[in-house]
Amino acid sequence: MKPAITTAISSLALTLLLAPVQAMAAEPADMIISNAKVLTIDSERHMYPQGTVVVRDGRIIAVGDASVADDYTSATVIDAGGDIVMPGMINGHNHLSMSVYRGVRSTKEHPGLYNFFFPLEAKTLNRDLIRVSAREAAIESALAGVTTVTDMYYHEDEVARAVSEVGIRGVLGETVINFPVVDAPQPYGGYEYARKFIHDWKGNELITPAVAPHANYSVSVEWLRKCRELAEAEGVPYLIHLAETDTERARMEKDLGVEFNGRTVVKYLEDENVLGPSMIAAHVIFVDDDDIQILKKHGVGVSHNPKANGSRFSPSWRMYQRDLDVGLGTDGPLGVSKMDIFGQIAYAKQAAHSFGDPNTDTPYDWVYMATMGGARAINKADELGSLEVGKKADIIIVDTDTPNMQPQFDPYWQIAFSTYPSNVVTTIVNGKFVVRDHKIQNVDLKKHYAELEPIADKVQAFGLEM
Ligand SMILES: [Zn+2]
Structure with missing residues (x-):
């Protein structure tokens, strides 16, 4: 009724x-x-x-x-x-502003992330796109019962504006990465951007500003440590893509000069003093049982994004069973398109069963992961996640x-x-x-779509041209 x-x-x-x-x-x-x-x-x-x-x-x-x-x-x-x-549901990992790229060039063969998407992003990204497109995804999230979104992108102050306009909560991380990007002409320039962003938005009722070192393969350990220190000094989280692919070890050796000496990515990061309770890690796929213990010891929060993890699932169900702080996330709309958490649960169940744990989960576990688990993962269990x-x-x-x-x-x-x-x-x-x-309630949808349409038209025009 x-x-x-x-x-x-x-x-x-x-x-x-x-x-x-x-x-x-x-x-x-x-x-x-x-x-x-x-x-x-x-x-x-x-x-x-x-x-x-x-x-x-x-x-x-x-x-x-x-x-x-x-x-x-x-x-x-x-x-x-x-x-x-x-x-309300908590989305542990997203890139809201990418919603305007959904389905771009879908009638043509897709030449891939590095050959197509990154150049398209480089051509089209600006403050307006980031704000309006984030607003679109925040609206969709709110309509789907998501009350807190966790986000990593560029010009994160624009994302903060969009999320506030819609009226939901955001844990929003400004990206730090080892190459020039739209809001930082120097490698790692996002660090200074993040400092200012955190300074400007800290204390906001809805927004928790954060720093987001992009990934363990695209940020050196020195910068990862700096990001951790900044987050801890400011009392905010640091967000990262962690142990996401099987090719990242080779990239860490080649691009960042890492010597693993037989260690896993997680063990290496522990030895380099990068892990801590303020870390919110997305994906966490290529980890073994010892790594799970290490993440637990350091109180790392985990966003399990099973629908986005096409090639291999994360053992997040095992982490949940061992009482780590595990929530659910969508990842960016480019890959999974929809912004609701309900749709993640069937995949999360499938992921659990892929690790040989059938029938150990109950429906309650998944509702918990979508709410209280997410609140724990983003360090807001005292305020959010339960009634x-x-x-x-x-x-x-x-x-x-x-x-x-x-x-x-x-x-x-x-x-x-x-x-x-x-x-x-x-x-x-x-x-x-x-x-x-x-x-x-808080957005005039007509006005919003009038702003979004020309941005989307430009994205599609560039996309078809490339
Ligand atoms: Zn992501």
């Missing part, structure tokens, strides 16, 4: 007016969500079949069964009509009154395996509506 949202005085408040004088006064709240199947994803796995969530000043102030609603009054009462209410008193009010409502959601035996199963992004009715971030009844 579609949730009815009332903005007039709630019937609850009216009842209180008529109640005997000795009745306890209801506490004021900014929002009450009632008649909901509430999945809290708290440490005790509380689930309330007829639940209530109460929000004030951007935070959750009460969660519980139907009776909790009696203690509060609010001008905004959402009757969820039995729909699922759960924490608990004191946490930020990042909440989604998922429609269960559609054919794909029947029968309704297990809400965790429904979320993990049955839900389409279009089942997300409402997305709330920081206690504010970002999506309400499937409609984006």
Whole structure:
């Protein structure tokens, strides 16, 4: 059933007016969500079949069964009509601004990343493309119930602007890489850009600015250490593509002069003092059991992006079983196209089973990975990832009154395996509506598409020319 949202005085408040004088006064709240199947994803796995969530000043102030609603009054009462209410999903790894490149030149044979995409990026990237295209992907993310995106790209201040406009959260890393790029004419020029970006955006309610050394094969250990030190000094994360391909060891030896002496990439980085709890590592595919222990010892957060990992899966399920901080991510839209986390879960299950672990996972595990696991991976477990008193009010409502959601035996199963992004009715971030009844709230879509169209036209024209 579609949730009815009332903005007039709630019937609850009216009842209180008529109640005997000795009745306890209801506490004021900014929002009450009632008649909901509430999945809290708290440490005790509380689930309330007829639940209530109460929000004030951007935070959750009460969660519980139907009776909790009696203690509060609010001008905004959402009757969820039995729909699922759960924490917003966390995307652990993305490049939002690449959304405008989706399907470019798809009618022609694709000559590959180095021969086609990097030159196309070099020809077309600018501040406007980065901002408007990031806005597009942030809108799509919000509509799909993603309340926090983790991103690595260039001109990350433009991404920050776009994500803020839409009204979701971002952990946004400015890229540092060993060759000149659009916002840094010198190799590693992104480092200075990142310092300024972090300085300008630190303390923002929605944005966590970060530094993003691109990968272990495209950044020297000296610069990796500098990025780690900058992140730790500023109290922000550092984001990296880690152990992603089987060819990167050869590239590290050739381009960066690395001598492995029989060590793995992870062991080498440990010896070079690059690993730490502020690291958010994407992919983490070419790792063995010892590497997993090393990552755990250093508290490295991992974004598992199974749909993007075409050639080989990451053993992220093993990491999850060993209680590492593992969340789910999409990676950039160029490769996987869609920006929702629901679509990652079937691939994540497939990835788990490819390591010979069939049937050790439950639907709860995948919902946890998409929410609380992601919050742990980005070092925000204290604030995000579950519906608990004191946490930020990042909440989604998922429609269960559609054919794909029947029968309704297990809400965790429904979320993990049955839900389409279009089942997300409402997305709330920081206690504010970002999506309400499937409609984006903070962006004028007409204006947005008027800005996006000429940018996309230019991308396609260049793409076809090349
Ligand atoms: Zn990536």
